[in-house]
Amino acid sequence: MxxxxxxxxxxxxxxxxxxxxxxxxxxxxxxxxxxxxxxxxxxxxxxxxxxxxxxxxxxxxxxxxxxxxxxxxxxxxxxxxxxxxxxxxxxxxxxxxxxxxxxxxxxxxxxxAAVSLRVRKYQVGLDHLGLRTSSNLKPVVIDSFRVGEHQKRLLVRAIGIDINDFKNRKGALESAFNAIVEDIRVLENDRQFIEILLSEKSLPTLVGYDEMVTKHLAAPYTFLVGQSLGEFIVGNLLELHHMIVAGSTGGGKSFFFKQALMGIAESSKHIQFYLIDLKRGVEVKIFERLDNVRIAKEAHEAIAILTAVVDEMDKRFKFLEEKGLTEIVPDRDKMDRIVVGIDEASVLFTIEKSSRSSKAAAQSARDLTDRIAKLGRAAAIHLILATQKVVKETIDTRVQTNINARMVFRVNTVASSMTVLGNKMAAELPEIKGRGIWSVGSKDIVVQVPRLSPEEANDRVDDLLEKFNGTGKCQFGPMLLDLDEVQPKKNIFETHSDKKVQVVNDKVNAS
Ligand SMILES: Nc1ncnc2c1ncn2[C@@H]1O[C@H](COP(=O)(O)OP(=O)(O)O)[C@@H](O)[C@H]1O
Ligand SMILES: [Mg+2]
Known part of the structure; x- marks a missing residue:
């Protein structure tokens, strides 16, 4: 038994x-x-x-x-x-x-088995792209997680593959995954992994400034950046210090430039704006009524402004040295924070080869801007540059390396996208006004920038008059200069096109 x-x-x-x-x-x-x-x-x-x-x-x-x-x-x-x-x-x-x-x-x-099934379609998609290391290792999708209502996060093991190889294939990834690639980044605590943020929902094509301002602008020195698929992004001048706004004509640079300035003006006290817009100041005209704003419309005024800001910066450094301090704290030191904003910066910086004097002017504008970009941080002086292209010829590489926050709208060529962002993302943006890439550090996030209409902007400036012009003026110091007193030196800043006009006129007169 x-x-x-x-x-x-x-x-x-x-x-x-x-x-x-x-x-x-x-x-x-x-x-x-x-x-x-x-x-x-x-x-x-x-x-x-x-x-x-x-x-x-x-x-x-x-x-x-x-x-x-x-x-x-x-x-x-x-x-x-x-x-x-x-x-x-x-x-x-x-x-x-x-x-x-x-x-x-x-x-x-x-x-x-569930994970394998879940990531299978992403793995197949990735395989189609044919990304490989030189030793023929392919990226492996480890897992996917749902984040938020319409988003998924893919975890990919990509040993020895440059993250920009992924970023550059954004369009291909989107079609392979049948989803919008919102962000691609290296996992902070394990650099062999990358995270791809996917979204099933597309961004809105229009975001209003009004509603976003009341919801998101609370802290001083902040401004609206835009709606990403995850959250609404707010920029903070104290963290970013300087910013470049780039993109082809018509993408929304000037609109972004204006709404960012508006946000800063609305959220802050003790602030002075020095704006340069060589298109006769049309873009920033709305701010003209504020006592803490100066606008340069001509090259000689621009140079005067930049010179005054650099002088002020030097003064502030002397002050810091005397007091044994490392940086200006506006409230403590009773000095205003200064924002220098330049729209169409390339116009100011582009050297007119035919004219020695304008070449000199462009060169000094570059040098002054460069000093502000390099040293402004500790002196509470910030730079916002909007420009069509970010290349050596328009914006100095010296300036570029000191500015790591970028708002980039659509550009026409992959090459331009590579120069501004280091990847193709800006060339692959859809042709939607106000759609751009917010790039800070290693993060490139697609956003829809809020639209501030000119009428709305005017109303908002009305509301700012009390704060900046009223009896309880909230500036510590006087403005650095008055542009009425700045005289152009004769002929020194004449531009190439002015000269052409002159020649044409002469011809007309002669005939
Ligand atoms: N955030 C936005 N949302 C919707 N439309 C926009 C936005 N920004 C700009 N636009 C539209 O695009 C046009 C061009 O914008 P603009 O800022 O002048 O471009 P850029 O300065 O890059 O040439 C504007 O007239 C405006 O109608
Ligand atoms: Mg413009």
């Missing part, structure tokens, strides 16, 4: 071992996948398994519990007599294996 029992036991052990073995073999990959996934191991799950296995152990070892009766009472699930048979014929250790180890492995395998 006992011998028969032994052979039965051995039989069963062999069969169970076979089951575990086959499971391991067939599903080993999936089990490993489930087990290696960080998200599998939540505290709740570990606890659940722990208590379950403890309970099973208790039942298995408790001889005086009437397990056969218990199992047989579940006759609608198990055949009658099975409980008894298991209880008397299967060794304890084996009972534990059946009740705990196999379900546990099954559970891990199921998770692994």
């Amino acid at each position: 006992s011998e028969q029992k032994n052979t039965q036991d051995n039989d069963l052990i062999t069969r169970l071992a076979l089951i575990v073995g086959v499971m391991g073999g067939l599903f080993g990959g999936l089990i490993l996948k489930g087990a290696r996934r960080k998200a599998t191991w939540t505290w709740g799950r570990i606890n659940a398994w722990f208590f379950y296995s403890m309970t099973v152990t208790f039942f298995v070892l408790a001889h005086n519990l009437n397990i056969p009766f218990f199992i047989d009472s579940l006759s609608w699930i198990f055949p009658k007599g099975l409980g008894e048979w298991v209880y008397f014929n299967v060794p304890r250790g084996m009972q534990f294996t059946v009740l705990v180890v196999i379900p546990f492995l099954g559970w891990l395998g199921a998770i692994g």
Whole structure:
């Protein structure tokens, strides 16, 4: 009898071992996948398994519990007599294996299978792109997570593949995944992984300034950047210090420039604006009525403004040196924060080769701007440059390296996108006004910039008059200069086109 029992036991052990073995073999990959996934191991799950296995152990070892009766009472699930048979014929250790180890492995395998299924379409998509390291390793999609209502985060192991290879294939990725790629970045704590933020929803094509201002502008020296798929992004002058706004004509540079200035004016006190707009000041004319704003419309005025700001900067550095301080704190030092804003900066910086004097003017504008970009930070002086192109010829590389915040609207060529962003994203933007890429540090985020209409802007300046022009003026110091007093030196700043006009006029007069 006992011998028969032994052979039965051995039989069963062999069969169970076979089951575990086959499971391991067939599903080993999936089990490993489930087990290696960080998200599998939540505290709740570990606890659940722990208590379950403890309970099973208790039942298995408790001889005086009437397990056969218990199992047989579940006759609608198990055949009658099975409980008894298991209880008397299967060794304890084996009972534990059946009740705990196999379900546990099954559970891990199921998770692994679910993950594999979930990321399969992304893996196939990535494979289509053919990204490889030089040693022919391909990126592997490890997992996908739902974040927010319409977004997914893909975790990709991409050992030895440059993140810009991904960024440059943004368009291809979007069509491969059938989703919008909102952001691609290296995982901060493990640089072998990259995260791709996908969105099933597209951005709105129009965002209003009014509604966003009341919701998002609270802190001083902040301005609206735009609606991304995740959140609404607000820029902070204190963190960014300087900013470049770039993109082809008609993308929304000047609108962004104006709404950013408006945001700063609305959120801040103790601030002075020096604006340069060589298109006769049309873009920033709305700010003209404010006492803490100066607008340069001509090249000589621009030079006067930049010179005055640099002089002020030098004064502030002397002050810091005398007091043994490292940076100006406007409230403490009773000095206003200064914003220098230049729209169409390339017009100011482009050297007119035919005219020696305008060449000199452009050069000094560059040098002055360069000093502000390099040293302005500690002196509470900020620079906002809007320009069509960011290339050596228009904006000095010296200036570029000191400005890491960029708002880039659509550009026409991949090459321009590469120069401004280091990837193709700006060339792949849809042709939607106000759609751009907000780039700070290593993050490039697609946003829809709020639109501030000229009428709205006018109303808002009305509201600012009290703050900046009223009796309780909120500036610490006087403005650095009055432009009425700045006289152009004769002929020194004449531009190439002025000269052409002159020639034409002369011809007309002569005939
Ligand atoms: N954020 C925006 N939302 C909607 N439309 C915009 C936005 N920004 C600009 N536009 C539209 O695009 C046009 C061109 O914008 P603008 O800022 O003058 O371009 P740029 O200075 O780059 O040449 C504007 O007249 C405006 O109608
Ligand atoms: Mg413009």
